[in-house]
Amino acid sequence: MSTIAQTMKRAIRRGGEPAASIAVEPVADGLLPDKVVAPAVEIAQNDPLVAFLQSAAGAVEVDRLDLDSPAVTALREAGVALVVPLVSQGELIGALNLGPRLSDQQYSTDDRKLLDSLASQAAPALQVAELVRKQAAEAASRERIEQELKVATLIQQNFLPRVLPDLPGWQVAAYYQPAREVGGDFYDFFPLEDGRVAVVIGDVTDKGVPAAMVMAAARSLLRASGSRIVSPGEVLERVNDLLCPDIPERMFVTCLYAVLNPITGHLQYANAGHNLPFWRTAEGAVELRAKGMPLGLLPGMTYEEKEATLGPGDALFLYSDGITEAHDVHREMYDTHRLAEQITGSDGEMIDDVLTSLARFTGGTREQEDDITIVTLRRTARGQSGGVRELRESFSIASRPGNEREAMNRVVELIAPLGLVGERLEGLKTAVAEATMNAIEHGNEGREEIAVEIAVIAAAGVLTVAIVDEGRGGPVGTAEVPDLEAKLDGLQKPRGWGLFLIENMVDELRVSDEDGRHTVELVLNLDGGDDGDH
Amino acid sequence: MAITELDARVRDDGGSAVIELRGDIDGRAEESLDAAYTQVEHSDDVRLDFSGVSYMNSTGIALIVGLLARARKNGHTLSASGLSHHYREIFEITRLADFMTIVDEEETA
Numbered sequence: 001m002s003t004i005a006q007t008m009k010r011a012i013r014r015g016g017e018p019a020a021s022i023a024v025e026p027v028a029d030g031l032l033p034d035k036v037v038a039p040a041v042e043i044a045q046n047d048p049l050v051a052f053l054q055s056a057a058g059a060v061e062v063d064r065l066d067l068d069s070p071a072v073t074a075l076r077e078a079g080v081a082l083v084v085p086l087v088s089q090g091e092l093i094g095a096l097n098l099g100p101r102l103s104d105q106q107y108s109t110d111d112r113k114l115l116d117s118l119a120s121q122a123a124p125a126l127q128v129a130e131l132v133r134k135q136a137a138e139a140a141s142r143e144r145i146e147q148e149l150k151v152a153t154l155i156q157q158n159f160l161p162r163v164l165p166d167l168p169g170w171q172v173a174a175y176y177q178p179a180r181e182v183g184g185d186f187y188d189f190f191p192l193e194d195g196r197v198a199v200v201i202g203d204v205t206d207k208g209v210p211a212a213m214v215m216a217a218a219r220s221l222l223r224a225s226g227s228r229i230v231s232p233g234e235v236l237e238r239v240n241d242l243l244c245p246d247i248p249e250r251m252f253v254t255c256l257y258a259v260l261n262p263i264t265g266h267l268q269y270a271n272a273g274h275n276l277p278f279w280r281t282a283e284g285a286v287e288l289r290a291k292g293m294p295l296g297l298l299p300g301m302t303y304e305e306k307e308a309t310l311g312p313g314d315a316l317f318l319y320s321d322g323i324t325e326a327h328d329v330h331r332e333m334y335d336t337h338r339l340a341e342q343i344t345g346s347d348g349e350m351i352d353d354v355l356t357s358l359a360r361f362t363g364g365t366r367e368q369e370d371d372i373t374i375v376t377l378r379r380t381a382r383g384q385s386g387g388v389r390e391l392r393e394s395f396s397i398a399s400r401p402g403n404e405r406e407a408m409n410r411v412v413e414l415i416a417p418l419g420l421v422g423e424r425l426e427g428l429k430t431a432v433a434e435a436t437m438n439a440i441e442h443g444n445e446g447r448e449e450i451a452v453e454i455a456v457i458a459a460a461g462v463l464t465v466a467i468v469d470e471g472r473g474g475p476v477g478t479a480e481v482p483d484l485e486a487k488l489d490g491l492q493k494p495r496g497w498g499l500f501l502i503e504n505m506v507d508e509l510r511v512s513d514e515d516g517r518h519t520v521e522l523v524l525n526l527d528g529g530d531d532g533d534h
Numbered sequence: 535m536a537i538t539e540l541d542a543r544v545r546d547d548g549g550s551a552v553i554e555l556r557g558d559i560d561g562r563a564e565e566s567l568d569a570a571y572t573q574v575e576h577s578d579d580v581r582l583d584f585s586g587v588s589y590m591n592s593t594g595i596a597l598i599v600g601l602l603a604r605a606r607k608n609g610h611t612l613s614a615s616g617l618s619h620h621y622r623e624i625f626e627i628t629r630l631a632d633f634m635t636i637v638d639e640e641e642t643a
Contacts, residue, residue, distance in 0.1 A: 401561065405589065426620035433591055484629045488603045497592035497628060504627045 041078050041097065043071040053085040054092045058116040059107070060085070082107055084115045088123035093130070148209050152182040155212035159219050164390070165189045165197055167262040167377075173460035175351045175374040184211030184253075185320045185371035188219055190226065197262060198226045201318040201375055202255035202274060210248060218243060218253045218295065232257045232270035233292075233305035240272065240295045240303075247296035254294045256318060265310040265379050270303040275324065275336075278317040278343050279308055280350070285317070285343040287336075315378035317343050317350055322370035326362050334361050348525065349460060350376050378461075391418065391458035396451035397436070399444035399469075404436040407454055411465055414456045418463060418526060427505035428465070428524055434498045434505075435467045435520045443469025443518050463524045471518030539563070541586075542570035550579030556586030559594030567597055571604065578610050581637065585616030595628060602633055613637055 043049055049071040053060065060083045065072050075083065075097065084096040096119060101107060107115075156178060164172045174187060184204025191197050200222055204211040218239065225238045236257055243253065256277055258269035269277075273294035276287040292303035310316060319339070326334045338361065339354065346353040351374050358372075393414045397403045411432045412425070420428065436452055444450040453468040482500055503509045508523035540563035541556040551574035557563070574580050582598075584590075605612040615637035617625060625631045 404591070405558075423620060423623065426618075430591070430620070430624065433589075437591060437593070482628070484599070484633065487599050488606055488633065490603060497595050501592055501595075501624065501627070 039078075041071065041074045041080070047071040050092060053083065053095060054087060054090070056085050056087075058085075058119075059083065059112045061107075082112075082115075084119045086119050086123040086126060088127040091127070093123050093126050149180070149182060152208045152212040153178060155209070155216055156182055156184075156186070159186060159188075159216050161187070161189055165191065167197065167260075169380055170262055171376075171378040171380060171461045173349070173351055173374075173376045173378075175355070175372070177368065177372045179207075179322070179368045179370050179372075181207050182212065183207050183322070183371035184215045185322065185373040186215045186219055187318070187373055187375050188222065190223055192227065192230075192259065194230075195261070195263070196259050198222075199258045199260055199316075199318070199375065199377065200226075200255065201277075201320065201373060202253055202272075203320045203371075203373075204251065204253050206251050210251065214247060214251055214253065214296075217246070218255065222255070222257065226257070226259075230259075231305060232259055232268050233303040236270050236272050236292060236295065236303040237301065240293075240301050241299050243296040244299040252294040252296040258316075258318075260310075260316075260377065265312075265314070266307065267310060267316065268305060268307045270305045272303060275319055275321055277319070278340065279310070280315045280317060280343050281311070282313060285340050287340075288316075310377075310379050312379050315350065315376055318375040319354075320371060320373040322368070322372035323354065323358060323374070326358060326369055326372075328361050329363055334358060349462065350374075350378075351460065391415065391456055391463075393457075394453065394455040396453045398448045399440045399446055399450050399452055400448050401437075401440060401446060403440060403452075404433045407436040407452070407467075408433040411454065411456055415458070415463065418458055420463070420524070420526070424524065428463075428522065431502040431505040431509075431522045432465055432467070434502050435465075435522060438498050439467050439469035439518075439520070442473035443471050445472045458526065461526045463526055465522045467520045467522070469518050470516060471513055540566045542566045544570050544573045547581070550581055551577040552581045552583055554583045554586065557588075559587055559590040559597065561591075561593040563594060564597055567601065571601055575604070575608060579613070580605060580610060581613045581615055583616045584614060584618075584621065587616075587621070590621055590624070595624070595630070598630060602630070606633075611635065 047069050048067045049065075049069045052065070052067060062072065062075050062080050062083060078097070079099050080097040081100040082098040084098070086093045086095055096115065098107075098115075101111075160176060161174070164174060172189075176185065176187065178185070184202075184206060186200075186202050186204075188200040189197055200219070202215070202218060202222075204214045204218065206214075221239045221242050222235065225235045225242075229235045229238060236255065239255075247253075253272070254274035255272045256269065256274040257272070258267055258277075260267050269288060269290055270292060271290040272292045276289055278285045279288050288306065288308060290304045290306045293301045324334055324336050324339055328334075338357070342354045342357045343350055354374065355372075391414065395410055397407050397410075408429050412429060415428075432454075436454070439452040440446060444452060450470055453466075455464075455466040455468075457464045457466070482497055499509075502520075502522065506522045507525050508521075510519075510521040510523065512519045512521075539557055540559055542563075543554045543556075545552050545554060553570045553574065555567075559567070571580075582601075602612055611634075613635040614625065617636060622631075622636060625634075625636060
């Protein structure tokens with residue numbers, strides 16, 4: 001039985017070219033299998049024998065076959081006398097091939113009955129076994145792909161800067177969102193000895209682990225060369241020469257390398273085939289052009305070096321092609337002209353504005369096609385002292401009336417490094433107290449055992465205080481202007497000022513309900529409004 | 535920044551009554567505010583002195599609205615002094631400033 005099983009196994013090699021392979025197997029006793037097992041005969045998928053066997057009633061004598069079939073010829077040449085089709089649920093799983101009986105007699109009716117019954121039981125068993133094998137292989141391959149994605153993401157994330165540089169007089173912001181199948185986007189900042197700072201954005205062709213590895217290598221080479229060589233063009237030249245011998249075939253790296261003097265706003269840059277950055281001034285956005293081939297294609301390249309000086313209020317916008325090459329539902333690309341319009345029209349956070357516009361363009365819900373990376377550097381209008389620009393803190397308080405004061409004081413302590421003063425600070429204090437009071441009394445119904453959670457986040461020039469409760473009082477609408485006359489005449493309750501006040505105290509009030517959590521976000525632009533007025 | 539309950543004292547300032555407010559004007563200030571106001575309800579002029587107030591919330595503002603409604607019913611005027619820049623702005627946003635005279639003083643921001 002074991003030799004028969006082995007033969008069957010060989011007979012069901014599927015998924016490749018042949019529909020079935022056939023081996024010769026004797027039924028006579030007393031012979032050594034290795035002497036009589038003939039090599040498998042492969043039958044092409046389109047051979048007429050396949051259809052014939054699929055609908056055959058049972059074992060088929062090769063001599064009686066009258067088919068124009070290369071497979072039949074091959075079977076005859078291999079000395080096969082009888083073919084027993086293995087059919088399960090109408091599908092040809094394989095076939096048992098038998099040579100002539102050793103007694104030189106014809107196969108008897110009993111022989112054929114025995115073989116047919118064997119085939120009818122073996123076929124479904126083989127089919128199931130095949131299915132199980134296929135599924136296991138698919139699961140293993142899926143797991144391997146997921147694992148690879150994880151590794152690629154890990155490499156990628158480990159080589160992106162954890163903190164943004166603190167540049168006095170500059171607002172630095174970065175956004176990185178990998179596609180599900182991680183691409184090779186990267187960005188980097190590193191300080192140079194002379195007080196200037198190197199800014200890098202790049203993109204490795206290809207995806208997954210190979211791209212992540214090349215990205216890691218490129219980043220290290222850029223850092224090493226950048227700290228020794230002053231000229232951006234020469235840095236790219238050097239990195240290109242170092243990358244060329246090692247980079248896998250058909251892979252290359254586009255990269256913009258710039259050096260900024262944060263005191264003067266002077267920028268020197270060179271470009272290895274990366275998307276041209278935008279320089280935004282009060283007049284609009286222009287592309288900063290510098291010629292150069294991507295890194296890793298050909299050794300001995302030179303890179304054009306250009307310069308610009310960013311004045312107060314100017315900004316630099318660096319990005320990857322994940323933005324400009326994103327498609328809408330009609331397969332139209334977002335393109336640079338839309339990006340330029342957004343950057344020109346943005347009066348606040350360029351990154352937010354571009355992402356919002358991009359989401360609207362692509363329809364928002366479809367899976368992101370490629371990594372999206374943006375880095376912006378904006379020279380603030382007033383020469384600011386470089387205080388802390390980033391904060392991420394949270395705490396919680398019990399829902400006890402009066403605790404809003406504690407929340408307010410904690411927030412004041414936490415945001416002290418941001419240097420918020422005057423009316424901006426007072427307004428935020430009132431807004432925090434009011435929103436927390438609403439959360440305590442309304443959202444958590446004054447139940448002390450339920451906490452009000454408060455998060456303080458400062459990033460990219462925006463301070464957000466999020467106040468979260470359980471939303472037990474139901475959703476809260478937008479703030480209405482309370483009617484003081486009606487209140488004075490006793491027609492309206494004297495209360496109901498909370499939301500109205502909050503809205504007047506901060507730059508933006510966002511209210512959201514999700515999964516039984518009611519969140520009020522108080523937003524202040526840190527470089528926006530001047531002190532003392534709104 | 536300790537939480538302090540409101541202390542409201544009444545004094546006479548040459549014909550008009552002044553309520554000196556010290557502490558926080560929030561939900562817990564209702565009783566003392568009420569008691570102080572009851573003492574001066576016969577006066578023609580009542581001035582609320584906020585120079586000792588460091589914190590006022592929307593519940594406190596509702597209490598002031600309540601006082602203002604009573605003053606209107608009694609036919610006397612209510613004014614406010616000693617408001618910090620911030621609370622003065624709040625009085626403007628809420629339009630309380632349209633119904634009571636804000637007396638200019640040294641701003642105690």
